[in-house]
Amino acid sequence: MxxxxxxxxxxxxxxxxxxxxxxxxxxxxxxxxxxxxxxxxxxxxxxxxPSKDELIVEVLDYRAMRFDRQLDRLAQEGIPPEQKIGRIFDWHALWFRSADFHGCLFAHALAEFGDPGHPVFKAVVRQKNGLKRRMRSILEEMMPRGRAESVAATLLMLIEGATLLAQMGPADAAIRDARKAAMGIVAASRKSQ
Amino acid sequence: MxxxxxxxxxxxxxxxxxxxxxxxxxxxxxxxxxxxxxxxxxxxxxxxxPSKDELIVEVLDYRAMRFDRQLDRLAQEGIPPEQKIGRIFDWHALWFRSADFHGCLFAHALAEFGDPGHPVFKAVVRQKNGLKRRMRSILEEMMPRGRAESVAATLLMLIEGATLLAQMGPADAAIRDARKAAMGIVAASRKSQ
DNA sequence: GAGTGGTGAGACAGGTCTGTCTCATACATA
DNA sequence: TATGTATGAGACAGACCTGTCTCACCACTC
The missing domain is CATH 1.10.10.60 (Homeodomain-like)
Incomplete structure (x- = not known):
């Protein structure tokens, strides 16, 4: 066997x-x-x-893949785009409350490997761009492409900022404020289209 | 001599x-x-x-102090609160464009010293709370305290997120989107008061 | 000239790091 | 039995880490 x-x-x-x-x-x-x-x-x-660096890249890609699969399932659900975005924030709320939450591994990797040519840096960029791209796809259901790109970037900033604040202080308040701001921006962008 | x-x-x-x-x-x-x-x-x-750790804390406190002084001068200027907030985003835009911008040193410190009891972790929390508190003070000129606290947290998230995105990609787009979102949130909070 | 006090240069200790190497072991298949 | 493969155990090299220590130097004072 x-x-x-x-x-x-x-x-x-x-x-x-x-x-x-x-x-x-x-x-x-x-x-x-x-x-x-x-x-x-x-x-x-x-x-x-072959080296520790390549192990790190593998670890990051593995985590990115798991999150990507979640986003893929979300994309196929038959719910309105606002609700899909809300779901992403819900996931983060759960994550922040989890037992050993220590912030975003990708953000931490960026802190330790700041050289843009380093494979670890590139792995981080891949993951963050992937998340932004998927949010943009969702937003394109309700607003023009250019607007969706800009709103997706803003939502990503809110998520990253909330993750950092959640690591330092009360996580519940962080994700609540971020979610509220995100929903406001999405709603305003739909109306003004 | x-x-x-x-x-x-x-x-x-x-x-x-x-x-x-x-x-x-x-x-x-x-x-x-x-x-x-x-x-x-x-x-x-x-x-x-006495040790490398204490040098790190000293470095962080030194940078925090320099930024604090800038914020102190801003607080005393006779301009409307919206403009003060805008000024903070302008500073970040300049910073992102500077020659050797490598992201936020405090965020990086948090990545490497994740233990909440560690002096470096505490130094980071001090700085971020200080910035939030100062933004809240500005916002209290135009909205109630509870609202100001929440908006200040949201602005801080946008700033932290923009700093991270600026390290990975086009910095101009990052700060522009963050600024636009921030101004929208501030304006909406003033109106709804 | 003799002493004093602050400084730089660098050896040193003891530990940890990544990465390589050898040898033994367990197991599946032919 | 013979062979091939994945693994375990651990020594080892060479570099780097933090932090301590000694010693030489140099200006100044008595």
Whole structure:
């Protein structure tokens, strides 16, 4: 019986690394800590990931993919666009309340890898642009493309700002204010179209 | 002749560390790099700062103080509150366009020091709360206190989000959208009062 | 000339980091 | 039994980290 090709251990390392990176940051989390927590040999890790940086990119892409799938399902639901946007804010409210919420891993990655040429930086840009693009698609159901682009960027800012504030203080107030502002902007943009 | 008490060297270390932390992050910037760039002896640095963490706090507090002074001057100007808020966004637009803009140092510090009990975390919370409080004061000139608190939080989110987006992509579009949204929210809150 | 006090230069300790390497083990298949 | 593959365990190299310590230097004073 094959213990499932290879991907078992590989995926386990990715998920363990995710938890550790989220809690302590990227530079502060050593390879030794990751393999100890994942309970794999160091060589097992390095056989799957040529370097720590590539592991970080893998972790980010993995999380981005999970969120993307949620957004894909949302896009196909038969509800009005306002409600779809509201749903995204609801998800964030839930996330902020979760047991070990430590802010946005992508924002943290940007803080530690500020070089635009670095693969980690590029992975962050991919994720944020992806979220913005999906929000824009939703908004295009109710306003022209140019307007939708601008509103999507504003909503993304509110989300990012709320995530940062939620990490520092009362998360409930943060997401409530952000949601209210977002809904106001969306409503105003629909009317003025 | 005393070469000016001691504080000359001390301040020089703080400013050098600021530039390096901003570019490469906190964990990735070593003490050796700081003293080499500042051209001081290692003992000179450790005589002024008992540890790297305390140097980081000092750097953050120094930047917070500079921004606070700007806000103090703004508060005393005889212009309408909307214009004061607009001025804060103008400052950010300038900042985003500056030569070595690398995002918000405080947000980056939060990413690397996520423990709420850590002195660096506390320094970040101080700065962000300070900015929010000052914006609330401005807004209280034109709306009730409770409303002002909520609007100030929303403006802070827009600013933080715009700063993050500006680090990733076109900074001009980011601050323009944020400013437009902020002014809309302020205007709506004044009317509905 | 002898002493004093502040400073720089850099060795050093003890730890941690990433990444490589060897060897043993377990298991499936031929 | 023989072989191939994925893994585990851990030593190891070489670099880097923070923080301490010694020593040389230099200006000034007595």
């Amino acid at each position: 094959t213990p499932s090709p290879v991907s078992d251990k590989r995926q386990h390392v990715v998920e363990t690394a995710y938890v550790l990176f989220k809690r302590a940051g990227f530079h502060a989390t050593g390879i030794d800590r990751i393999i100890a927590e994942a309970d794999v040999a160091k060589m097992t890790m390095y056989r799957h990931f | 005393t070469p000016s008490p001691v504080s000359d060297k001390r301040q020089h270390v703080v400013e050098t560390a600021y530039v390096l932390f901003k570019r490469a992050g906190f964990h990735a910037t070593g003490i050796d790099r700081i003293i080499a760039e500042a051209d001081v002896a290692k003992m000179t640095m450790y005589r002024h700062f």
